Amino acid sequence: MNINEIAKLAGVSRATVSRYLNDGYVSQEKRQAIKTVIDATGYTPSVQAKMLRTNKTMQVGIVLPEIRSDFACEMGDGMTSVLAEKGYYILLGNAKNSTSRELEYLNIFRNNRVDGIIFIPTGYSEEKQKFLDQLTTPCVVIGQQMKGHSCVCFDDYEAARNMTELLVRRGRRQYAMLAVSRSNWGVKQEQDGFRAVLSEHGIPDDHIIITETGYGISDGYQAMRQLLSRKPEIDAVFVAADEIAVGAVNAVRDLGRRIPEDISVVSLGDTKLAEIISPKLTTARYFYRESGVEAAEMLLEMMEGKNLTARVRKMGFEVICRETV
């Protein structure tokens, strides 16, 4: 069954069938005739042919750092809700925390396989900035500020300040931060926020230590063990993400120290892990799902040519006081 045959059966011209399939104007009567034939014959138009005609793929490419991380899945859930409703499909680029794989996916998506891109970078790099600068496909970045591009960001500086304040108010003396070892706009903000609060409260520099670590639970575990063996007097720890904090909390417990009696731990994120561990994690809730929704809505506007001005949307956050301070 092809367009010519449908046209013949419906008693209309080939051009009319083509307009019908491409959502162009067709009179009510002819529309009904074509629909009847299509329903009866079970004809399905070739998606590829339609893509070629309309120069639209109705696909959005998403490049995310790791499909197994809770926050990326939350964002993904938010995006798919918005995009699915508008008839867009998601082409998934799982970068597995590799910068080269990120660029590879961006490159593939650029070559007209998608109408738009949502990019959650592992971190900042000049290469990525340059790539985005040259990109003509609409693109929204999440969790990172890329100059000249539309971004949905978290308020890492202010959130870090708030969580650090909790430690100070608890009267702690020896401060440590487990930071993510990434060249990342947010990471820098978190460290700045942490340092600023401690400095404002007159905590001396030799009572502050910042260690970098990888992103997983086991990374947090190892980093915390090392930190406490090097500096057992630490009694306040600010961790850059829940996933890392889960490892850190386990390490503290395995070393026979009590949370929060001996050591206070705070974190950023409030993924589902935060409420599952014991004691429950005091952390800042980031609106991950909502950030996915925002990014998708921004992208939709861009793909429709409505709002092409680069914007930075900063998400709010919420301090959730549970049991670790």
Next chain:
Amino acid sequence: MNINEIAKLAGVSRATVSRYLNDGYVSQEKRQAIKTVIDATGYTPSVQAKMLRTNKTMQVGIVLPEIRSDFACEMGDGMTSVLAEKGYYILLGNAKNSTSRELEYLNIFRNNRVDGIIFIPTGYSEEKQKFLDQLTTPCVVIGQQMKGHSCVCFDDYEAARNMTELLVRRGRRQYAMLAVSRSNWGVKQEQDGFRAVLSEHGIPDDHIIITETGYGISDGYQAMRQLLSRKPEIDAVFVAADEIAVGAVNAVRDLGRRIPEDISVVSLGDTKLAEIISPKLTTARYFYRESGVEAAEMLLEMMEGKNLTARVRKMGFEVICRETV
């Protein structure tokens, strides 16, 4: 820049450039000439046009029950590893636990947007079976047996038996199961395995209770609270999935009962949650990531027309004895 211009610059025919772009035979010399022109001009062939010519999309559609569930993401990670290496892209269908959305995605994928499908159903239904029976696109199902179709399954019966044995060996008397309320092949197997072991050990029927619940942490929490208020003498609980078990463990604790002193809890899955909660969960490790790898490899063979016989690949499992028995 188009094919004609490239042909002119490279001093070859248009047909030769076309063969080059579609991986057909081109002499070494001409290949070099075309490559030089393409590299110099930065020409990227239209993906849509290539799809239309080759009738291949190099895309695989994945329909999964919920992007936020750990096991689905593990499977997704396994699939993307295998498929990305072969140059396939993943089109993501997030069904959000809705049967109608599952069918919607399958329907979209069928209309030649993808070369193959991996389907992780929320459960069994005749409608889905019928849909698959009529499907001509290669498809592999995970976690469910669909008659006549290639499936990667888990050994739910045997795993349920093994976990229930642990409860019996601990000398428990009042048994409960938190089952998933889905019409699902695996769910039936789990219940059968649970019942069979208890019957073999002469546990009377009135000491056995099976309750159905939803899939989330809060579902498990509520179901467990209700169960214990209805039948406080319960001392052994078999939960159908880690996610539900996390809620159940929290409910037991909130009711002031101790695990494992007062109540033993076992589960199925061994997602990352199992090791994070306290006490750590005794559960059966399902090879989720590996099942994604297996499914992708089966699908690759089918898409290449190599092995079209329907197969059922049953994954093994591993009993992980932690702290809840």
